[in-house]
Every structure is written in structure tokens, then in C-alpha cells.
Amino acid sequence: MKMIDPHVHMTSRTTDDYAAMAAAGISALVEPAFWLGQPRTTAGSFVDYFNSLLGWERFRASQFGIRHFCTIGLNPKEANNPKLSGEVIDLLPRYLAKDGVVAVGEIGFDDQTDEEAGWFGRQLELAREFNLPVLVHTPHRDKKQGTIRSLELIRSMKFPEEQVLIDHNNEETLPIVLNTGCWAGHSIYPNTKMDEHRMAALVKKYGTGRMIVNSAADWGISDPLKVPKTTDAMRALGISEEAIHQVVWENPVAFFSQSGRFEVADLAEPPVIDRSLLYEANSVLRGERRSL
Numbered sequence: 001m002k003m004i005d006p007h008v009h010m011t012s013r014t015t016d017d018y019a020a021m022a023a024a025g026i027s028a029l030v031e032p033a034f035w036l037g038q039p040r041t042t043a044g045s046f047v048d049y050f051n052s053l054l055g056w057e058r059f060r061a062s063q064f065g066i067r068h069f070c071t072i073g074l075n076p077k078e079a080n081n082p083k084l085s086g087e088v089i090d091l092l093p094r095y096l097a098k099d100g101v102v103a104v105g106e107i108g109f110d111d112q113t114d115e116e117a118g119w120f121g122r123q124l125e126l127a128r129e130f131n132l133p134v135l136v137h138t139p140h141r142d143k144k145q146g147t148i149r150s151l152e153l154i155r156s157m158k159f160p161e162e163q164v165l166i167d168h169n170n171e172e173t174l175p176i177v178l179n180t181g182c183w184a185g186h187s188i189y190p191n192t193k194m195d196e197h198r199m200a201a202l203v204k205k206y207g208t209g210r211m212i213v214n215s216a217a218d219w220g221i222s223d224p225l226k227v228p229k230t231t232d233a234m235r236a237l238g239i240s241e242e243a244i245h246q247v248v249w250e251n252p253v254a255f256f257s258q259s260g261r262f263e264v265a266d267l268a269e270p271p272v273i274d275r276s277l278l279y280e281a282n283s284v285l286r287g288e289r290r291s292l
């Protein structure tokens, strides 16, 4: 079955991960801009990071037959840095205009500070201006409260709910999100939050409408094969192939297609793998010579 991983931080992953994802059936992915594990100290670090999401990382994915898209935004954690946040927000318009950027994100709440709320709202305005959907991170601590606050902010700004993906849901927050017009993302982790069996049970209970599954794999303990593993868990629970296809393909396509830059026709055919290609004189090959 063909699958999309609609939230995975490939910058932190290896070529082995790309090869395994492609072999497991993942043919497209979305890489949201996020924080890198330690705070950045200059806005220039964001420039280089955003450029790599649109450049080198997209090239690297193509070398394994995977289409790569990204979301661009000021992540909630670094929204608390008063020295940088304004500067980073000023950078965003130039990126939000680019092909390959399929949403504003990850935005939302981390510690649920006033600064985070302010930049979350400002980025909803930018999304409206660029007619892009938004990817909303929900916090690890006080998740329920953070989810409710996010939904209240979205509603108070009259941002179209069908253009909002609320991510990292669990059993407690999912019914709250499904009660709105927003889409519900679930990050399937090895140890915490949601696992593939709990996820399959949620699909069985709530159906497939607006349900999205991702690995959110990054530099922490995580697994870039969690979308295929959730597919297996859904199958084991007797969920139909059609329903599984909706969760791991049609739903992310429908959500990100709202950007006008996530073309189904392009997705149907994987990129041709040509390892003689270079990106700014660089290749994924080591030692083995191109075209020999």
C-alpha cells in the first residue's frame, strides 16, 4: 500500500531511514520546520534551516524515490526567544511564497506562554494571507488545555477550521478536535504518547474522517516506519483496505492539497532515482562514483 508520512523530521534521519521508508511503501512525506534540540542563537540559523528543507533535504528524499514537501514556521518553543522571534517572523513571507511549502507550521503552544499565543496568532494571519493551511503542534505537558486553547484561538480569529491540522492527539484530545472542523493528526511513537495499536483502535472507534497518522520521527527516540506499522496494526484489527488507504493517503492528500502545491498527479508517480544528479555540487554517494 502506498503511504504518506505527513510529519517527519528527515533532517535528523539517515539514508538508511529513507531506504527503509521507501521499501515500506512511503512515497511522499511532509517535513515540518521545528526546533533542533537546542536553541538557535541567530536568525541566520533559521534561514539556513529553511533553505535546507526546501533544497538539500528535498533532493536527498528524491534520491530514494520519495517526494518531499515541507511546512515553514516559527516553532512554539523558540517563539519564547524575544531576541529572535520577531526576526524569524519577518523571514517567513519569503518562504511561504515558495513551491514545496504546503502549510505554515509547526506553530502552536509549548509552555503555553503569552509570547507563544502572540506568535501563534500572527502566523495564523500569515497563513490566511498566503492562503495556506496550518499545522498545529500540541504540547506534551497539559495537552488537553493546550489543545483547547489552540482551538479557541483559531476560532476567535475565524481561521477556517478545515485548513487546520491539530497534531499529536491522544484519546483525551481526539474527541475535542473531531467536534470542530479541524483535522486530527496522531504521532505514533515507540514508547510514549500514541502507539500503533491504540491508533488502530481509535480508527475503529471514530472512523476515518479527518484522521491522520504520522511518525513525527526526529532526533529523539522515534521510528520513521510508524506509518507502515500502523497500517499493519489497522489491518490486524480488521479495518478495511479502503479505510486504511483513506487514513494513510487520501486524508493527508486532501488536507495538504489545500495549499495548491500538493499535486495528486505528481504523487502518483515516484520521482525517478538518478544518482548521477547533484545538488549544489553535492551528492548522496560516498566513494562509489556516479555513472560508473
Ligand SMILES: [Zn+2]
Binding pocket: 007, 009, 032, 034, 106, 216
Ligand atoms: Zn514535529
